Amino acid sequence: MNAQTAELGFADIAGVGELLADASRARVLMALLDGRALPASVLAAEAGVSASTASAHLSRLVAGGLLTVRPSGRHRYYRLAGPEVATVLEAVAALAPIRPVRSLRESTRAAAMRNARSCYDHLAGKLGVAVTAALLERNALTRNDGGVDTERAPEDPLAAPLHEHPYELGPAAEPIFTELGVDLDQLRSRRRPLLRFCVDWSEQQHHLGGALGAAVLIRMESADWLERHNSRRALRVTPAGTRALDRILGVGVE
Known part of the structure; x- marks a missing residue:
């Protein structure tokens, strides 16, 4: 052990685990997984607790570094502290047992989440994987490791961003993304990495993230x-979206 390690100690994983272990706090965090900021009143309703109880939970989550808070008028808006928090939540969701569905409403909501949802600020679920696969098929993206479609490699995590991914822009990237309404040159000028990929927790395949995924x-x-x-978090494809996805990418929406 070197001197720096001895001075800094180890990461307090147990402290983060304690924050995640409460069902109400977990519901608050999952409600914020779409990357937006929400007021305390909405988060209290999401968690099914009183305003005072929600306030106590939110204070702990802010103090623990999982949330940030910003006043706006009479309200205080909370959001995830960053994409790394979303990564942890998605990974835990992949490992956590599925709760029994006790109502038609819960069943419909669970199906909607699996079909299409936001993963922090990019598209995930069945639709996110299908869009990524279509971009590969049309050579807007290429895979350089010999892998097939969006299948994850055996060494990939079950649900997390890939630190090193096997994708790059393909020869048809400019016309395809232009038709989608995404300006690649503008995205290239930003500091955020253009290409990032995650292993989708419900599909167990790759989906597009990074600046390009957010722009899409x-x-x-x-x-x-x-x-x-x-x-x-759940997303629904509109009739206009159904036509556009089929015309540009050949993605059929059920």
């Missing part, structure tokens, strides 16, 4: 191709 989701929502479902 922003474009699909601004063009009214996608709309937020009742759960906020």
Whole structure:
């Protein structure tokens, strides 16, 4: 052990685990997994607790570094402290047992989450994987490791961003992303990495993240191709989105 390690000690994983272990706090965190900021009143409703109880939970989550808070008028808005928090939540979701569905409403909501959802700020679920696969098929993306479609490699994590990914822009990237309404030159000028990929926790395949993935989701929502479902994270394809995805990418929406 070197002197620096001795001075800094070990990461307090147990402290983070304690924050995640409470069901109400877990529901608050999952409600914020779409990357947006929400007021305490909305988060209290999401968690099914009183305003005072929600306030206590939110204070602990802020103190623990999982949330940030910003006042706006009479309200205080909370959001995840960063994409690394979203990564942890997605990974835990992949390991956690599935709760029994006790109502039609819960069943519909769970199916919607698996079908299409936001993963922090990019598209995930069955639709996210299908869009990524279509970009590969049309040579907007290429895979350089010999892998097939969006299948994860045996050494990939079960649900997490890939530190090193086997993808790059393909020869048809410019025309395909232009037709989608995404400006690659503008994205290249930003500090955020253009390409990042995650292993989708429900599909166990790769989906597109990074600056490009975020831009694709922003474009699909601004063009009214996608709309937020009742759960906020779940996304629903509109009739216009169904036509656009089929025309540009050949992605059929059930």
